[in-house]
Amino acid sequence: MSDANLSLPILPTEESLRLLLRSKLMLSHAIEHATQKTEFDNMIAILGLDNTIESVLRCVAMHLDLETRTGKSFDIIDLASLAAEINKSLIDLTKTRLPYVGEIKVLRQTRNLVQHGAIAPCADLERFVTVTKRFFDNVLQTIFGLALDTLRISSIVTDARIREFLQKAEYHIDQKEWLLSIVASRDAFENEYFRRTKSLGTSISLYPSIVFGREEFGHLGGGFDAVRQELELSYLGINNTDYRRFREYMDHIPHEYCPEDSWGQTVMQRPWNRDDANFCYTFSANTILRWQSREKEELYIPKLDKKYEFVQTINNINITQNAEIGCLYAYDNHEFVLCYAPKETMRLLDRLEKNRIYSQRTERFVDDVKDHTNDVQVEILGKYKFLMTNNPERWGIILWYERMDGTIGEKGFFEVVS
Secondary structure (H helix, E strand, C coil): CCCCCCCCCCCCCHHHHHHHHHHHHHHHHHHHHHCCCCHHHHHHHHHHHHHHHHHHHHHHHHHCCHHHHHCCCCCCCCHHHHHHHHHHHHHHHHCCCCCCHHHHHHHHHHHHHHHHHCCCCCCCHHHHHHHHHHHHHHHHHHHHCCCHHHCCHHHHCCCHHHHHHHHHHHHHHHCCCHHHHHHHHHHHHHHHHHHHHCCCHHHHHHHHHHHHHHHHHCCHHHHHHHHHHHHHHHHHCCCCHHHHHHHHHHHCCCHHHCCCCCCCCCCCCCCCCHHHHHHHHHHHHHHHHHHHHCCCCCCCCCCCCCCEEEEEEECCEEHHHHCEEEEEEEECCEEEEEEEECHHHHHHHHCCCCCCEEEEEEEEEECCEEEEEEEEEEEEEEEEEEEEECCCCEEEEEEEEEECCCCCCCCCCCCCCC
């Protein structure tokens, strides 16, 4: 045995979670048939309960990599033997026992009578339903650290805000509120997408070209923006047909669920349905979970001898306080500022007029003490705004301006802040 001190529970991986969710669907399907009280439904229910337990057991073996840890093969057809072998391995590795091993054996015997002898059980069906539910719930809590009623993809999403959006999507699906579920799936996806791309070097390097191209060469800026989006999708590993379909759904969400400053939406020319909601939820949740599972820890956290902070103000609009600075760029005596702003700040910045001169102030703080202030006049040469997330309403906005004193920021004062 390679690991005699295996510590449980261990949260499921993406693959394990998919298998557990499939098992939960099997259980729900079996319980639904068990309530119908016909002989045929009773037979289907027994088969479904048996399949549920076998599916859960095989997921346990895969999740804990029992074949590698024990050197045994779990390619066992008989359910009772499979349960016994997994139970023995769990006892050896973790001092944990499977519940209801004897009942599982009886269930398999009953299942064999149903499948091979066309027997229609009735008297013990309720008992088997109870055993299967308790078995599933016990294994989930003991081995996977989850409860049966919380077995959803959202349960293992680490970011609290993203998890909340996915839980809303799941709730609205349960309530058959298809459109509301799709809106929540959109919000989960957009916020996680923003978190992963807001400081992406490829995008940051293209933003000045986008603004310059729009102001000086018309459609060239739009071309650069299209390239930026495609590179982001490739970087995130979602440049595929499923994402294109997801975007189609997003483009049909009614305008009342979008910011008033955003582009108009395409009207869905049929009612929203379960398949729409399930597709959007599954794509969003699985993509977020895949990103989460592939995250790597930082090589190290950079340490500075002092704490440096900058406060950037244009026309008395405090960008640092009321928005999130994405980047500051300096090219000759031209500068660009990229920030991510809520609606109110975005509108203030968007009102700055091209070819007009405004005051700009940059203050530097070292260990919370202001040690320098830089006041200049700047002429706005161009700007570009774009919606980043619908909820919360968050805009990206880039300002391109020229310093009227003909200088770049003082050497060493600031060049790039991200």
